[in-house]
Amino acid sequence: MAMARGGGSSGTSFLVVFAIVLIDMLGFGIVSPVLPGLIMDLTRVDISTAAGYAGWLGAGYAVMQFAFAPVIGNLSDRFGRRPVLLAAVLMLGLNYLLQALAPNFGWLIAGRLLAGITGASFSAAYAYIADVTPPEKRAAAFGTMGLAFGIGFVVGPALGGLLGSIDARLPFYTAAGLALANAAFGYFFLQESLTPENRRPFDWRRANAFAALQVLKGQSPTVLWFVAALGMWQLAHIVYPAIWPYFAIAAYGFDTAQVGLALAMVGLGSALVQGLALRLFLPKLGERRAVMLGVAGVCLSTVLYMLAVETWQVYVAIAVGSLQGFVQSPILAFNSRAVDARSQGELQGAVQSIGSIAQIIGPPVYAQALERFSGPGAAVQLPAMPLVIASAVAVVVLLLFLKGASLLERKT
Incomplete structure (x- = not known):
């Protein structure tokens, strides 16, 4: 594995990538309990109408992932996994701040769409795992990434419900803090996994x-x-x-x-x-x-x-x-x-x-x-x-x- 930047060991780098996936899932789960209430507060509608808006937000999130996951994956093949992952997790943190400060529903829509783009960083994360893991051990390594999804699915909503009982926007601030801290930690400890000879030109086509x-x-x-x-x-x-x-x-x-x-x-x-x-x-x-x-x-x-x-x-x-x-x-x-x-x-x-x-x-x-x-x-x-x-x-x-x-x- 290349040692282009960052001072951590390969084991530390694996943990950083695990944390990126985990925090992405935690952030998604943390905000889910308070999202209905925030939508109702910003749009002044009832719960049934808010559910419809939430459905469209979810579809928009998925559309952004459909469009941008290949872009982010290809960018990581060109520039390496490290800069793409760090940029994605940094943007994720800033995006949660945007949603926390949203004064109207339009801001919230923009935030959820941006969340779909930054969530597309899973492609670079899984490529990182493939880079640093021998082929015969990749199934177990990918399973460890699945552990991050599971933890986020369990802990995120519970934590979000607890924080949301204090303030409806506190889960967004918490998710932002976690993501920005992860970006800072990754800057110092995440190593590059893709050697220069294994990179290829980016092609929009x-x-x-x-x-x-x-x-x-x-x-x-x-x-x-x-x-x-x-x-x-x-x-x-x-x-x-x-x-x-x-x-x-x-x-x-x-x-x-x-x-x-x-x-x-x-x-x-x-x-x-x-x-x-x-x-x-x-x-x-x-x-x-x-x-x-x-x-x-x-x-x-x-x-x-x-x-x-x-x-x-x-x-x-x-x-x-x-x-x-x-x-x-x-x-x-x-x-x-x-x-x-x-x-x-x-x-x-x-x-x-x-x-x-x-x-x-x-x-x-x-x-x-x-x-x-x-x-x-x-x-x-x-x-x-x-x-x-x-x-x-x-x-x-x-x-x-x-x-x-x-x-x-x-x-x-």
């Missing part, structure tokens, strides 16, 4: 997902199978943040506290699997069987959700569903091995961009499924239908991955 994939498939056509699998996995996984709370209310009559606790357990279980179980069991299972186990866990948990009539049975389903943490990281590892070191940023940008499409189309699909299969007007009472759909998508993920894996191994 390749700075979008579809053009990038056209180029990358020239190195290995298996890229298309893996990116398709990862995109479909995002579509399957988005069911939890998008619709699970509404499903729990419709199916089990959960109140707000029960929903919050259950969602925390979903995030905690996934984090433990990705951060710990992957490292312990992946050497014995192998990447193929790990993905199979994860998809099986998704499908079995859906059956358990459908059968559950007691609260403890719901938590059994959550525990089984946490096996989904075995799915994404091995596919990312296979995908990173399909291209050379000069193209890791471009590849990760394309992956994040395609995955953001799921954030746009997934929530309305699952919402429609819940609406049609629950409530007094439903022809068939099956509130778990969104989870059934997500399980079917997960099976497609497995088929796409196995096809790509067999082609890659045949090539090598």
Whole structure:
């Protein structure tokens, strides 16, 4: 690994990248509990109208990630991971300050759109991990990044709710402080991971997902199978943040506290699997069987959700569903091995961009499924239908991955 700037060790640099991802997820989670109230305060509308505005903000966030993840990934291939990551986390902190000080809804819209752009830095973060990790250890390393997502999913909303009870804008100031502190720490300790000989010129024509994939498939056509699998996995996984709370209310009559606790357990279980179980069991299972186990866990948990009539049975389903943490990281590892070191940023940008499409189309699909299969007007009472759909998508993920894996191994 290059030692271009920064004085920390490679282990410290890994921790800084982990912190960048963690703080990004924490910031997203911290502001989520207070966002509805802030929207109502700025627009003077009721909660139902504010929910509609929030939906459009979420879609705008995802569109920005779709557009800018390939740009940021390509920039990191040209200038290195360090300057791109530091710039992104610095802009993230300034963006949270913008939202904290927002005097009207227009400022808040601008802030959320900028958050989508800075959130696209995940592509450079994952490329960094690919740079510094041997191919055979990348699945576990990517799993550690998944641990950051899980911690953010659990801790962020809880911390945001606590801070928001003091002042509605305090979570934004807190998220800004965390991001700016991380930028300062990274400036001194984050090393560069991409050596000069592995850099390539930036080309705007390749700075979008579809053009990038056209180029990358020239190195290995298996890229298309893996990116398709990862995109479909995002579509399957988005069911939890998008619709699970509404499903729990419709199916089990959960109140707000029960929903919050259950969602925390979903995030905690996934984090433990990705951060710990992957490292312990992946050497014995192998990447193929790990993905199979994860998809099986998704499908079995859906059956358990459908059968559950007691609260403890719901938590059994959550525990089984946490096996989904075995799915994404091995596919990312296979995908990173399909291209050379000069193209890791471009590849990760394309992956994040395609995955953001799921954030746009997934929530309305699952919402429609819940609406049609629950409530007094439903022809068939099956509130778990969104989870059934997500399980079917997960099976497609497995088929796409196995096809790509067999082609890659045949090539090598």
